[in-house]
Amino acid sequence: MSVLRLEHALLDGRVEDDVLLTVEDGLIAGVSTGPSVGGVSTGSTTVAGITMPGLANCHSHAFHRALRGRTQAERGSFWTWREQMYRLAEELTPDSYKDLAVEVYSEMRATGITAVGEFHYLHHQPDGTPYDDPNEMGRALLAAADEAGIRIRLLDTCYLAAGIGRQPEGVQRRFSDGDADRWAERVEAFGDERVGAAIHSVRAVPREQLGVVAGWARRHDAPLHVHLSEQVAENEECLAAYGVTPTQLLADAGVLGPMTTAVHATHLTETDVRLLGESGTFACFCPTTERDLADGIGPSRFLHDAGSRLTLGSDSHAVIDLFEEMRGVEMHERLATRQRGHWSAAELLAAATYDGHESLGFADGGRIAVGQRADLVTVGLDTWRTRGAGATAEALVFAATGADVVA
């Protein structure tokens, strides 16, 4: 058992002073606050700064990190960026991917992230043949997470088509299992409780196979993530092929619900927002990627008010800094509306901590509370960025950066 005296701690969205924490077997066994705590010192370690639950990075494509600083040389769209990303995807092997992922997950740990949702679709050899162990690439990512000391939900992604009605092309052969049943067979054989499910998008999984993935996730009580309406082009393609929006398609196929996360959710109709909200589907925003890729600004607040809890991801890893993601949600709303104050700091911290954890199926993480895992991080209050900003939730969201995480 260890006893920590936290100078400041984030409890239920507020920063409290002088918090005494007992930790046993990696779990929080006691939390007490109040004036008496200041006097306790025997056997306790004092932690300066603001201690908070470790952050949950709910949308990661680890290999995209290798593109940082390298996709900016030319004018272009999301789709030209995607070409560069595909060239990179062609080259990776289980060994090189593991080495890269150790770096990426270590960067996450250094910046205060203790849990990651890895949206993983680079399954097979370059010509599409499975590795001897068809889950070798996924296992490389799990091993990388272990090595970096980060908790992982491997969102094993079903990715079958280049577009609606189009066979996989080029490097996409590495992504495809052929059909959703074979995806389910492979994932079933994985045999690791850290595996969850993902549908790449309505472009990449045919309508009639969406239910197979959703069914697997439901049977295993596993989180299910899906890219949704990041690009207007996806909406147009879906409307042309099926006559409904991507959200409606997912709703009809039984994909939405409280174990499901819609990633991006940028270009939505009012009905889409209602469908997502009423089903309790999480909405994972990735502001630093969404601005980098010129996706646009999604209706984060409308989604929240409709019932979709917000979560956050660093996605392409152009930036790995969940503090930037938190304030990015609010800043983008400000740019879009010319009004401040859409999101409170407490709400954005909830997105980055316990709502994020819950969307990954980690209900035992993201709060400083008895019975929760003691996956805690500390933000220094004497850095160039944080000094003078106060020991408050607002300072965490609007002043701190990943570089200010001291432990």
Add this chain to the structure above:
Amino acid sequence: MSVLRLEHALLDGRVEDDVLLTVEDGLIAGVSTGPSVGGVSTGSTTVAGITMPGLANCHSHAFHRALRGRTQAERGSFWTWREQMYRLAEELTPDSYKDLAVEVYSEMRATGITAVGEFHYLHHQPDGTPYDDPNEMGRALLAAADEAGIRIRLLDTCYLAAGIGRQPEGVQRRFSDGDADRWAERVEAFGDERVGAAIHSVRAVPREQLGVVAGWARRHDAPLHVHLSEQVAENEECLAAYGVTPTQLLADAGVLGPMTTAVHATHLTETDVRLLGESGTFACFCPTTERDLADGIGPSRFLHDAGSRLTLGSDSHAVIDLFEEMRGVEMHERLATRQRGHWSAAELLAAATYDGHESLGFADGGRIAVGQRADLVTVGLDTWRTRGAGATAEALVFAATGADVVA
């Protein structure tokens, strides 16, 4: 004389490897590149990372730094933020302002900024009476810059009115000299070559007095800065009172020109853009402040293409990180247009270095070239953010942060 071997250096918008630099009396006396440089070692110091000209922060209100993390608690507009800022402005004394400014300028130095344009209007005592030395507040800022080791252009600001046709109210009495002639007298008495001029805005200086400030600046060959069209409300007020846009008003009064900087330039007509561009007026964008204050997204690229060179400022200091400002310009254009690649890294670096210096009247800064001041900074390539991103201009703009400045 000192000799530096730079592993990588930013020269003319490109990062070159193995650059040999000689420095004499604080000036760059020699720059050589090429394969022979690698062999030189006798008496030279090797500098790892990318060495670049120190950054110019062209728009600073030092005292706003005290609001960081403190103005986010409530919904509101630019104008509610301004109320909080005014409450702070009421309390400052020359001593407390100097102490605060030393901290702020030190934060700038630590994040790679070597020159600052301080837009200074907190001139007088709380009731509006001048201090015994009417320039005591300005001198406190100059002393703070000296103590922090940053080069300063004190943009002494003429601020006479609460709005068009309205007397100064409350704390604004600290800002006002009564009229522009008395502003000019006070500035004339300053007797420090680091002093330049500023017009707060068309709201705060009556039309008929704009020419007095512009004339003083012209006679002294001094930079002249002015807030321009940050808010739609300013445009509306100007149109209602004078029947022209703020830009047209400044043009008619002879304020625009190649020694002038228009700060923000957010809400402009096509004619405004042409007037600014054809006069060679600089446009100083402050993206991290403009998003924080929900100002909107200005037409940075149109201004550039019309002839206005871009410069950058951290303004309210919600963030002090010129790397964020550089990429902020591009990212905001991406959000507004859903297209990538409006600005090249080299162009954004020019804005943050030599164009910025020139807009402050520092033509001897901002380039690694013979005869320039050796105000250099170095970005590490082995930080969490920069590693693997390459030794390129793109890595500086799109991967680095102020926290990655190592010297």
